[in-house]
Amino acid sequence: MTTAERAEPCHDFWADTARIRSGYLVEVPTQTLVLKIAEEVGEVAEAYIGMTGGNPRKGIHKTRVDVLDELADVMLTVAVAMADLAGGVDEAEAHMARRLEIVSARDVAAPPSGADTVGGPGPASSCAPPPAATC
DSSP states (O other), X not given: OOGGGOOOTTTTHHHHHHHHHHTTTTTOOHHHHHHHHHHHHHHHHHXXXXXXXXXXXXXXXXXXXXXXXXXXXXXXXXXXXXXXHHTSHHHHHHHHHHHHHHHHTSOOOOOOTTOOTTSSOOSOOTTSOOTTOOO
């Protein structure tokens, strides 16, 4: 791909997906395409751990850009597998549009009153015994 042909994010996304599939991934079976998704997700986790210093032995050795690159790789890998399973990029795009409509129409539940939305303590679990119960 020359500079003049540089891919634009989301512009012609599905056409680029078809080009990737028919190019260097042409011989890769569908099963491998699907399994590659898990591999790419693992690379996201590895980059995130490296960005946050989650492994004390390695410390911080990745950047936010590394994590974003790996997330983009997941999206591209999913798109190629989806196009393959759907029977082509037009079918995959139509499926994605239908799915996006369903997911984006979902109501977002408000957090319970008194809940800390940043991850702190919220309301007591519904699994907790009532106050008068003995353990």
